[in-house]
Amino acid sequence: MGHKREGKKYNDDFKKIIMDLYQAGNSIKDLSSEYGIWEVTIYKWMKAFTPISSEEGPLTPEELAKVQKENLRLKPELDILKKAMTIFAKK
Structure with missing residues (x-):
């Protein structure tokens, strides 16, 4: 081998x-x-x-990947909060 x-x-x-x-x-x-x-x-x-240009300033591909990962983590939380807001708005 x-x-x-x-x-x-x-x-x-x-x-x-x-x-x-x-x-x-x-x-x-x-x-x-x-x-x-x-x-x-x-x-x-x-x-x-x-570096990759962004509104926040230049990011390296590694930093961009971290931001994207964090965004994916936060999306479900935001969806839950939006649903909760519609439920409480009806009451």
């Missing part, structure tokens, strides 16, 4: 440094070869650290 290859773990500070170097003009190919990181990994980090 083959064994699963374990990937390297990089902390967020290191990822942000790589993103800063990319934004400063270094190519992904150069960063990949210099730091020994797969190009696809750098592209994934770019997606994760690129």
